[in-house]
Structures are given as C-alpha cells and as structure tokens.
Amino acid sequence: xxxxxxxxxxxxxxxxxxxxxxxxxxxxxxxxxxxxxxxxxxxxxxxxxxxxxxxxxxxxxxxxxxxxxxxxxxxxxxxxxxxxxxxxxxxxxxxxxxxxxxxxxxxxxxxxxxxxxxxxxxxxxxxxxxxxxxxxxxxxxxxxxxxxxxxxxxxxxxxxxxxxxxxxxxxxxxxxxxxxxxxxxxxxxxxxxxxxxxxxxxxxxxxxxxxxxxxxxxxxxxxxxxxxxxxxxxxxxxxxxxxxxxxxxxxxx
Amino acid sequence: xxxxxxxxxxxxxxxxxxxxxxxxxxxxxxxxxxxxxxxxxxxxxxxxxxxxx
Numbered sequence: 001x002x003x004x005x006x007x008x009x010x011x012x013x014x015x016x017x018x019x020x021x022x023x024x025x026x027x028x029x030x031x032x033x034x035x036x037x038x039x040x041x042x043x044x045x046x047x048x049x050x051x052x053x054x055x056x057x058x059x060x061x062x063x064x065x066x067x068x069x070x071x072x073x074x075x076x077x078x079x080x081x082x083x084x085x086x087x088x089x090x091x092x093x094x095x096x097x098x099x100x101x102x103x104x105x106x107x108x109x110x111x112x113x114x115x116x117x118x119x120x121x122x123x124x125x126x127x128x129x130x131x132x133x134x135x136x137x138x139x140x141x142x143x144x145x146x147x148x149x150x151x152x153x154x155x156x157x158x159x160x161x162x163x164x165x166x167x168x169x170x171x172x173x174x175x176x177x178x179x180x181x182x183x184x185x186x187x188x189x190x191x192x193x194x195x196x197x198x199x200x201x202x203x204x205x206x207x208x209x210x211x212x213x214x215x216x217x218x219x220x221x222x223x224x225x226x227x228x229x230x231x232x233x234x235x236x237x238x239x240x241x242x243x244x245x246x247x248x249x250x251x252x253x
Numbered sequence: 254x255x256x257x258x259x260x261x262x263x264x265x266x267x268x269x270x271x272x273x274x275x276x277x278x279x280x281x282x283x284x285x286x287x288x289x290x291x292x293x294x295x296x297x298x299x300x301x302x303x304x305x306x
Contacts, residue, residue: 052292131303
C-alpha cells in the first residue's frame with residue numbers, strides 16, 4: 001500500500017490528479033480469470049501427458065530391469081545349488097531359463113511362465129499358457145515354444161525384434177542344455193487375434209510337419225499395440241552345458 | 254490456479270520456490286507410483302500377446 005501511495009504522489013506532482021489508482025493485478029475480470037484457469041488446466045494436461053511418456057518409456061524400464069536382474073540372479077543361484085545336490089524338478093516358479101538373441105543385442109532375457117501383464121511387466125519374456133499352451137523345449141516333445149515380451153517399456157526385451165533376420169540364432173539356455181534355434185520365418189505384422197501363429201505346427205510360417213519350433217511375439221509398430229510381430233525359429237541342435245557354462249558358438253562371436 | 258497457490262504459500266520468494274519444488278516432486282511421485290501404474294493397463298499401448306482381449 002505504501003508503494004502505491006508513493007507512486008500516486010509522484011504522478012500527481014507531474015500532471016493532473018489520477019482519479020482512482022486501482023490496485024493493479026488484483027481483481028481481473030471474471031472472463032479473464034476463467035481463461036487463465038482454462039489455460040493453466042491445458043498446460044497441466046500437457047505436462048501430465050509428457051510425464052506419462054517419461055513413465056512408460058523410461059521409468060518402467062528402470063523398475064523392470066531391476067526386478068528382472070534380481071530374478072535372474074535367483075534362478076542362477078538356484079541352478080548352482082541344484083547342480084551340487086543332483087538333478088531337481090524343473091522349477092517354473094522363478095523362471096525356466098534364459099533367451100539369448102545376439103541380433104537383439106547382448107544380454108539375456110529371463111523366461112517365466114505365463115503372459116499376463118504382471119509377469120511381463122517384470123522385464124521378462126513369458127511363455128504362453130493361454131490361448132495355446134507352449135511346448136517347453138525341456139520336454140523334448142514336438143511342439144511350439146511360444147513366448148511374448150514387451151516391445152517398449154517394462155524392460156522392452158523385444159524392442160529390437162525387427163533386427164532379427166532369417167538364419168539368425170536364438171539360443172535358449174536352461175540349467176542343463178543350450179537349445180540353439182535358427183530363425184526361418186518372420187511375420188512383420190499380423191492381427192492380435194491371430195492365435196494360429198502359436199500352433200504346434202505354425203502353418204503360416206510355411207511348416208507342415210511337426211518339429212521343435214520357437215515363436216517370439218511382441219507388439220508392432222513400436223510404441224503402439226495395433227499389430228503383432230512374429231518371429232519363428234526351428235531347433236537346430238541341443239548342446240549340453242559344460243562345467244564352465246561355455247556358450248555355444250552362436251553366442252561367442 | 255497456480256497463482257493462487259503461490260500467493261498462499263508462506264515465506265518469501267525463496268521459501269515459496271522451495272515449497273513449490275517439494276510439492277511438484279510429491280505430485281510426480283504420486284503419479285509414478287500410483288496413478289500411472291493404474292492408468293497404464295487401461296490404455297492400448299502395451300499389449301504384446303496374441304488373443305489379448
């Protein structure tokens with residue numbers, strides 16, 4: 001108030017008296033107020049959406065990778081213990097093994113049971129139990145080992161699935177064996193209702209006879225879930241894990 | 254709205270700025286911890302399986 005009084009004095013000195021020096025920026029009109037609140041709401045919405053992008057593409061990866069690393073350590077520890085105490089039953093509770101796909105970059109992807117969001121959101125790949133049950137390679141039976149993982153966020157384990165080409169190896173590591181698969185067919189875009197890609201004999205990949213197949217599914221294009229991206233591989237050979245867990249030659253170069 | 258909050262924060266400009274920062278961090282925490290995880294499954298960005306109704 002003192003400041004306004006000073007100003008009024010100065011202006012009155014210079015020229016004719018100012019009738020009512022209304023305090024500035026105190027009471028904007030109703031419409032001005034409504035417009036400014038509306039503008040602030042819009043800005044808030046924009047910031048909120050921006051934060052959601054940060055959350056989905058960065059934060060979920062941080063969380064999921066942390067969780068997946070912990071789970072992976074647990075599985076490896078478990079394996080080491082079992083090795084000492086003789087063969088044990090396959091424990092599907094913590095994950096059954098690791099996928100190594102050199103074309104998608106270094107690193108391993110833990111494989112756990114199920115493809116529900118709470119499984120996949122931990123930064124792992126899940127093998128299908130529904131709608132078509134996956135045939136695990138450890139059973140030795142003919143069938144399709146079908147797995148899914150996130151393309152973006154939550155670890156984004158299959159983010160670079162489009163880097164896979166025909167002939168590229170996909171290696172599945174279990175406690176006792178390396179299962180070496182070779183990619184033979186790719187379906188870059190299909191409907192999300194196309195469950196036939198998971199069939200024991202995936203006909204869309206061009207196969208007619210029973211065999212040991214692997215199917216990777218994820219969403220495409222990146223950042224959306226409009227379609228599914230499917231990669232098929234066929235088992236080439238099975239290698240026993242040695243004492244040093246020396247990886248097969250596909251993973252060495 | 255934000256002007257109203259600013260005017261009702263106690264202290265001088267520095268204290269106000271500090272309190273604002275804490276408030277913003279609190280809001281971001283609540284969003285990342287509770288709101289976004291809840292909202293995410295409702296949005297069609299992250300379905301990766303086939304036959305995911």
